[in-house]
Amino acid sequence: MAAHLKKRVYEEFSKVVQIPHEEAPAKKLRLSKPSKSAALHIDLCKATNSTDALQYLLHFARKPVETESVEGVVRILLEHYYKETDNSVRLKIASLLGLLSKTQGFSPDCIVDDAINTLGNEKSHQVLAQLMDTLLVIGTQLPESPAVRQRLIEVACKHLSDTYFGVRNKCLQLLGCLGMVDTPLTKDNEGLVRDVQSIISDYFGDQDPRVRTAALKAMLQLHERGMKIHEIIYDQACRLLSDDYEQVRSAAVQMVWVLSHLYPESIVPIPSSNEEIRLVDDAFGKISHMVSDGSWMVRVQAAKTLGSMLQVSPQFLEQTLDKKLMSDLRRKRTAHERAKELFTSGEFSSGRKWADDAPKEKLDTNTVNLIASGACGAFVHGLEDEMFEVRIAAVEALCQLARSSASFAEKCLDFLVDMFNDEIEEVRLQSIHVLREISTHITLREDQLDTVLAVLEDSSRDIREALHELICYTNVSTKECVQLALLELLKNLNKYPTDRNSVWKCLKFMGSRHPTLVLPLVPELLSTHPYFDTPEPDMDDPAYIAVLVLVFNAAKSCPTMPALFSDHTFRHYSYLRDSLSHLLPGNGLDLVDSRCGLGSVESAQLFLQQSLNRVSTIQNLEAPGAQDLLDFTIRDLRRLGELQTELAGAADFCATYLRCQLLLMKALQDKLWNMAVPLCLKQNVTATAAAQQILEETYKLEFLYSGLDSRQVATIHHVRLQAKALQLILTARTRQGLDSLISSCEKFLQDIESFQRLFLTELPHLQDSFVDKLLELMPRLSSCKPVELVKILQTTLRQSGLLQLRLPEQTMSINSRTMRIHRATATIIEPTGESDNPLRFTTGLVVALDIDATLEHVQDPQNNVKVQVLYPDGQSHVIHPKPGDFRKPGPDRHRLITQVYLSHTAWTEPSQIEVRLLLAYSSSSTSLSSPSKLGWSDSIDSLPTPETAVEGTIPFSKPVKVYIMPKPARR
């Protein structure tokens, strides 16, 4: 249905242009019905039997109807409706009415009465149901008229007593969508005033499960529309939890959940005792109970909902992990408890004794509660469920609950760790992610860490990487744990050398998190000896680097540590500091002369700000001096970005911006402007190139960096405008064709307008700038001749100064990590480009090349990231990876693991192709253009301006060379 509607809307949109042409000559025929409806009328009259009529209607439904003719069509349909005896035709008409009233721009209030009237003498239940559906559509189309609503609701109430479940369903749906809680609704026989809720809740006890479901759904719909559901419903909903039908139970779970959020603190009695508990606890218990329901759909639903019930009391929450074990009526400790006990007693897990888990104390038979009332063991069941959907839901719920309760997080740790062993990879992965998310609350015990680390040998890369991610955030308790983790990681590194980066990163965090635990390990790790010099380890050994990363990161906050280092360690530090700067701390090691001079992030920040301020004085400088200053500043900023990863984005952004300015300045200061046109051809070329480059850079600025605010975007656009002006001037100077000049002038004027429109709020900040001046001259510009315009532009461009770049406020505060400027980057990990063995394949066939890349700070990579393959002959292919190839290992990070297919005609010898990643952009997707562009109606009058329709790609990864060799096919 939805596809159909969409198609119709689409057709309608594409047809719009034609109408004026058709209508123009037919002005006189105002009285006649629009052609469409007339045709329908004739068709329907021609139809001799119902099958024909149905065919016509079906045919008709495929074509769009113009807004103005909808009413006519509706009238004809209604007319036919009354004449028609066949149910199926009437049904189709009814559904068409609904479709038609959805037509954009048509207000269905004129057909409400007719639609309601049709209900009156309808005998067929199916048609009635369809009519109710139509009324529902009409009602939703007219949200502003309470009178119509009221009428529709009354109609719905009347038909609620229909014997056919479909009609009742639709009536309930209508009540749910349109009913109002605050206005008392109808008076029933006894003259009682009843509201929508009590009417709907009457149908909770309907004989048909579908109607019961519909009633619950209607109630949920009411809630979604912001109406407050009465607390009385709670009891009724709870009763429905034990319904025979799964869809009812599923809806009831939702209902109970909604109510538990509305009235968490209400008190409800526990049946068969005179105790009372909070409603949210009661609901939690009841939903927990549903985790062992017979239907897995309900189980999923229940497990999911549990996660968001954060207000539940801790003792109930902890019960969900409780499962009292017994054996032969004697209490048994769970394996978890045993493990903990063994750990605390200092003995390592033996497990070797038969009946090691032998039950101890004798249980009193009366206290054993087999069907636990309430939440008992809900998660234990959920995590052991047969369906992985339920298990995943349970894991997610655990995560949500654990995040809000530290003690619960502690408790659920064992269970999550157990899930690392699930048979389905998705579940394993999910539980690792979850553990990472709650890891702030927990400290792993040694035995737990052991289990966690065992997974490092998993052959699935996703699992390993997730686990590395987890270890980055994990707190451990003892130095043995650190050692254990290091050992396992090194083992991992040995087994899967491709995990190198990820393992190093892991150790970086490990070190910086546990400096004091690393300290006692240092001599052992670096194999130093108090008396003897030990041989210098190989600097290229990944394992040694891994150890160094751990140690140096720990040393950052542990000033006593460097004393333990030997000489070569210091040397290695400075080497690594340069080669793997992202892994090593930027400062803090007084062992090394901090040649970067910059202290913390704050001082880097300060430096950045100062540089920018310094640049703002540029106006006062002479041309060569200004250029030098810019040059130096750019260099400084780039270096700063390399050293201070946290500011890399911002520094890079500034540097690129300044580079644009520099280019612009150079282009403008060339002498060419005073020369005659024919003499300056050469300079012209450089200036054109500069303009082109500036344009490219501005796109990079706009789309490669995230976290920009509108002010910065305006600045970027401003530069772009300047570049365009420059281009225009250059065109004017070189080309003689006036036509092209006129059109480019017009285009430029449009650009200015759209700039003004887009950045209306930012204009006050742009005072004295190029645009500001242009806008002042705007009335003159739009009327003057191109040549004159070019002249004006030339002077304005030269006079206008540099627009100072302001970094967003958020960047200045260290704490808010979110709003930093980040540069989208991509690193291709595989292929490495180091292989000398060409990839051989037969021409005409394809070869698959595995690509593995990490993307950082890329928004919506599924749509924007593309792979480009450049062949030596200049051919290039752009490949769009499947959405499933992107994984999200962490916030703001994506991982692209995909295959691209290569093919080429035969070569005589192997050669290299280049592979790189592209970031596709289209300016219509910028945050500033309104998302309402999708609406069909308004796109008709305001055609997208050329400026906003710019699309392109930015290469944002280093190209990687792959050696390939297409062999000629053997015959």
Add this chain to the structure above:
Amino acid sequence: MPEIKVTPLGAGQDVGRSCILVSIGGKNIMLDCGMHMGYNDDRRFPDFSYITQNGRLTDFLDCVIISHFHLDHCGALPFMSEMVGYDGPIYMTHPTKAICPILLEDFRKITVDKKGETNFFTSQMIKDCMKKVVPLNLHQTVQVDDELEIKAYYAGHVLGAAMVHIKVGSESVVYTGDYNMTPDRHLGAAWIDKCRPDILISESTYATTIRDSKRCRERDFLKKVHESIERGGKVLIPVFALGRAQELCILLETFWERMNLKAPIYFSTGLTEKANHYYKLFITWTNQKIRKTFVQRNMFEFKHIKAFDRSYADNPGPMVVFATPGMLHAGQSLQIFKKWAGNEKNMVIMPGYCVQGTIGHKILNGQRKLEMEGRSTLDVKLQVEYMSFSAHADAKGIMQLIRMAEPRNMLLVHGEAVKMEFLKGKIEQEFSIDCYMPANGETVTVTTNPSVPVDISLNLLKREMALGGPLPDPKKPRTMHGTLIMKENSLKLVSSEQALKELGLNEHQLRFTCRVQLQDPHSDTDTLHRIYTHLKSVLKGYTIQHLPDGTVMVESIVIKVSSSTEDPNTKVLLLSWSYQDEDLGSFLSTLLKKGLPSGLC
């Protein structure tokens, strides 16, 4: 009142030789036909003479249902069908039908060939018996005859294990066989819909146990194996050929796959291979994971697990070997054990319970020196681990199943009496339903309250619907008028007119008349008019007519007024109504007896 009778011939307060007789709605059904592992005499098989002293059982049983292929559930089947004599249908699921004869044949071989017993069933008998088997599909309703129908539900436990729902008319019984409520590596969890049987006959092996999560055990198991392999040791896992062995295989296979391990895993051959073949075949009976991935790869087509050859045991390097039998009392597992026992790097993992007297039992109890035959002793240096993987529902699982099925009565079998007692108490307390635990040969009788279906004429129903205001509420009984006709074994509820027509009877009018004395000083006509206005004000929504012939009609009730002969102030009202208007008529008479209100003009 109709009754359902249940008599366990085996498995009543006992584990082994499951055999339960059920009489329901005039049908006799035998559930399972197993043997007892503990006996070698007549007690081995159920006592079929309970059913009939001599002669064949065919006349006394309507069908036999086998829940799964374990011998304590099907071991006596050829004996019963061929030696005692039964020709009726035997129902079992497809996997059970496939695997059951393998086990029976194996059982026969051991008893006849090894122990040299005579008078035992032959291979041919097993074949003949299997010919009588009718296979069942899950959730397929099979009509045994016109009245008796059975339906199988998934039970977990072992491949092809089923629970059966037996239904005659509106009476029904569910028999669970053995079942497991927690899924494992190769099978899913038992499931049943809310069928509300009259009796739920459930196994209760673990009536007093609540088990720890399966994951811990699995993880421990894998960790132990992994550690031992990494040390370069050899791991021996004694198993019985079917069931748990496959689960452990899957567990190890996936672990090997995940962890990229290279050490070989061997499975001692024998009947396992044949059985493994069936496991590959019956993918639909396995758990979600295996079902979903078999398109890429059938999990039972093991990549890392290879067939074992006796000579491999001496190969250097780490390896894992599954060997039968499970209690280390004989055969290959014992041979391998002897070879490996001397090295402390090696390990033996006992995945199940061991009977007293077996080597398995001894080493589990920590014995480090074993006396072997021929007075030699064996030093046990290898590590001994115990890992219990059992596939029965624990107490919580049983309760969960009861909650799923919502039976009216509960009957426990296949468990120890003491443990059952505990569970029985719990069930009665939690669900407030009756729970029985009959011993072998003891009959439990449960009276049922079946609903009697009556055809109702549509016209009558529609008329009632038209009368009654709101929608019919299924939860509330409602009275209606009609005539019940019993004719040729069928019951019919029709309107009285139709009944008259059908039976060819004349309708008799039954009218009630009643006199009411009223003190009223007005004239007759006035009184009548006063009555008219009074009734008009009281009975809104009824048609009340004042007829010219001096009567008032309320619907079809006639009211006349006449003065009493003695006292003109005493008026005698004559009320007359038909039987159909009894309600209204009696209401009117009581109303008029109260007299007319004085305020009337």
